Amino acid sequence: MTLDARLVVNRPGFVLDIELTAAPGEVVALLGPNGAGKTTALRSLAGLTALDDGHVTLDGRRLDHEPPEHRRIGVVFQDYLLFPHLTALDNVAFGPRCRRVPRREARDKAREWLARVGLSEHVRKKPRQLSGGQAQRVALARALATDPKLLLLDEPLAALDARTRLDTRAALRGHLASFPGATVLVTHDPLDALMLADRLVIVEDGRIVQIGDAATITAQPRTDYVARLVGLNLYRGRAEGTTVRLPDGFSLVTAVPQEGPAFVAFPPAAVSLFASRPAGSPRNTWPATVTTVARHGDALRIELSGPIPVAADVTPAAAVQLELEPGRAIWATVKATETTAYPA
Amino acid sequence: MFLTLPLFGLLWRAPWSTLPQRLTEPGILAALRLSLLTATLATAVSLVLGVPLAWLLARTEFPGRRLVRALVTVPLVLPPVVGGVALLLVFGRRGLLGSWLDTTFGVSLPFTTAGVVVAEAFVAMPFLVISVEGALRGADARYEEAAATLGAGRWTAFRRVTLPLIAPGVAAGGMLCWARALGEFGATITFAGNFPGRTQTMPLAVYLALEQDVDAAIVLSLVLLVVSIAILAALRDRWVAA
Numbered sequence: 001m002t003l004d005a006r007l008v009v010n011r012p013g014f015v016l017d018i019e020l021t022a023a024p025g026e027v028v029a030l031l032g033p034n035g036a037g038k039t040t041a042l043r044s045l046a047g048l049t050a051l052d053d054g055h056v057t058l059d060g061r062r063l064d065h066e067p068p069e070h071r072r073i074g075v076v077f078q079d080y081l082l083f084p085h086l087t088a089l090d091n092v093a094f095g096p097r098c099r100r101v102p103r104r105e106a107r108d109k110a111r112e113w114l115a116r117v118g119l120s121e122h123v124r125k126k127p128r129q130l131s132g133g134q135a136q137r138v139a140l141a142r143a144l145a146t147d148p149k150l151l152l153l154d155e156p157l158a159a160l161d162a163r164t165r166l167d168t169r170a171a172l173r174g175h176l177a178s179f180p181g182a183t184v185l186v187t188h189d190p191l192d193a194l195m196l197a198d199r200l201v202i203v204e205d206g207r208i209v210q211i212g213d214a215a216t217i218t219a220q221p222r223t224d225y226v227a228r229l230v231g232l233n234l235y236r237g238r239a240e241g242t243t244v245r246l247p248d249g250f251s252l253v254t255a256v257p258q259e260g261p262a263f264v265a266f267p268p269a270a271v272s273l274f275a276s277r278p279a280g281s282p283r284n285t286w287p288a289t290v291t292t293v294a295r296h297g298d299a300l301r302i303e304l305s306g307p308i309p310v311a312a313d314v315t316p317a318a319a320v321q322l323e324l325e326p327g328r329a330i331w332a333t334v335k336a337t338e339t340t341a342y343p344a
Numbered sequence: 345m346f347l348t349l350p351l352f353g354l355l356w357r358a359p360w361s362t363l364p365q366r367l368t369e370p371g372i373l374a375a376l377r378l379s380l381l382t383a384t385l386a387t388a389v390s391l392v393l394g395v396p397l398a399w400l401l402a403r404t405e406f407p408g409r410r411l412v413r414a415l416v417t418v419p420l421v422l423p424p425v426v427g428g429v430a431l432l433l434v435f436g437r438r439g440l441l442g443s444w445l446d447t448t449f450g451v452s453l454p455f456t457t458a459g460v461v462v463a464e465a466f467v468a469m470p471f472l473v474i475s476v477e478g479a480l481r482g483a484d485a486r487y488e489e490a491a492a493t494l495g496a497g498r499w500t501a502f503r504r505v506t507l508p509l510i511a512p513g514v515a516a517g518g519m520l521c522w523a524r525a526l527g528e529f530g531a532t533i534t535f536a537g538n539f540p541g542r543t544q545t546m547p548l549a550v551y552l553a554l555e556q557d558v559d560a561a562i563v564l565s566l567v568l569l570v571v572s573i574a575i576l577a578a579l580r581d582r583w584v585a586a
Contacts, residue, residue, distance in 0.1 A: 068493050075493040094496070143493075
């Protein structure tokens with residue numbers, strides 16, 4: 001149940017070209033901004049969008065010329081697409097029925113799957129009588145009841161409110177863990193990706209920009225999009241020892257020496273702000289101007305302009321003391337030991 | 345006002361005193377039975393041919409699709425008498441297909457009950473096709489995609505997912521089609537003639553009676569009116585309200 005695919009889809013003004021692999025039992029998340037081509041990638045895996053080039057191979061079998069109904073790929077759609085005229089039970093039994101399982105057996109199997117997702121009480125309900133979280137679970141049961149070799153989830157939690165999302169995410173995590181096949185999950189929510197996936201594939205503008213596990217991605221982002229997702233300040237420059245020179249002439253000092261193209265990343269909490277130039281202190285010190293002040297959890301997130309754009313987190317008390325408001329000129333510092341530098 | 349006034353005129357002029365005797369005349373019953381039978385058969389034919397055609401028009405891309413759609417609506421704008429003449433030219437004993445049907449199967453459509461059905465279906469089917477195509481375009485095609493990922497071929501997806509979703513549209517189209525077929529006059533009289541018991545449907549009987557006995561024509565019209573309104577109302581409550 002190993003997936004090996006290269007997906008190329010040409011659209012006017014947009015080209016999707018990504019390579020994707022997934023091992024049995026592995027959950028791979030395609031993470032990216034809206035319009036990056038994630039859903040197109042998923043649709044082409046399922047056979048709903050034709051490939052212009054590339055291949056889809058599952059268990060060594062080429063599938064790219066098979067119609068969707070012969071691919072044995074289960075899909076949970078973003079808005080679930082439960083058949084409105086069928087009960088939850090018949091929705092789940094639909095897949096087995098299409099595989100010529102006798103009606104009784106298909107219904108038994110559907111009942112079993114609905115029990116597994118905790119919906120035994122709701123088998124007779126029509127989709128419009130189900131809550132969002134319940135509909136999501138029916139959609140998952142419906143996809144899994146076909147015994148797919150590959151499971152595709154398109155923004156599985158996007159349609160849910162925050163509270164339901166939390167419970168459903170935890171439940172989904174459990175079901176994915178017990179699913180023996182490969183799973184590809186599409187999401188624009190980093191939390192979903194980090195919580196559910198073993199491996200993250202970051203897609204921007206139809207291309208893969210970074211692949212890695214949650215720890216690598218969150219510690220060493222390689223694009224502004226990823227850095228923003230994981231809440232880091234990220235700069236790209238050329239390293240000479242512990243100095244990384246940025247394209248606009250500004251330099252950052254890091255703790256670990258590097259050579260050549262490099263990234264420097266540091267969290268907003270590592271930035272300290274001072275009313276006047278601090279004496280004899282950290283290596284990275286520069287004058288900056290406050291552009292916005294916004295709540296961010298318990299802290300305040302301060303966006304600064306200056307030689308480099310940077311986000312800083314300060315306590316409300318510090319903000320009051322420093323009189324932080326848009327337009328205020330201050331000094332920013334970052335200790336070299338609080339930065340992370342890695343090759344670009 | 346304009347739409348209902350003629351109906352009141354019909355009621356006002358009705359020969360109420362002699363109504364019971366006139367209603368039991370055998371000719372009326374035969375014409376009524378024939379009308380209901382042929383309109384229902386024409387609707388069945390239209391459903392069998394029209395629903396797949398509507399599906400092709402709404403869901404697939406093929407060369408000449410726009411032309412086919414334009415051709416489907418031709419019977420709508422064509423005067424029914426012209427349609428009847430056209431049918432004669434094709435299915436007549438010397439017609440394009442008619443001569444072949446005659447020599448191969450010994451079947452001749454014109455001036456038979458089957459001919460009535462053909463004429464009515466020809467005129468009424470576009471109503472069904474247009475209505476079903478509209479319903480299909482309104483239905484979310486992604487349900488069919490979802491069905492496909494669950495292992496359903498095109499036919500299964502259509503039968504088990506699409507058709508139930510567009511059922512109200514099909515029912516409405518079927519009703520329009522049936523009502524149009526029930527009232528069909530021009531194509532029927534041209535293609536199938538006016539033989540009592542065989543091809544004389546209610547509208548033909550009304551027309552014929554009008555030349556001899558106005559009261560009989562009014563009675564026939566009333567019967568046609570009552571029957572069609574009753575059946576449409578019954579179906580409407582059952583299908584469209586749900």
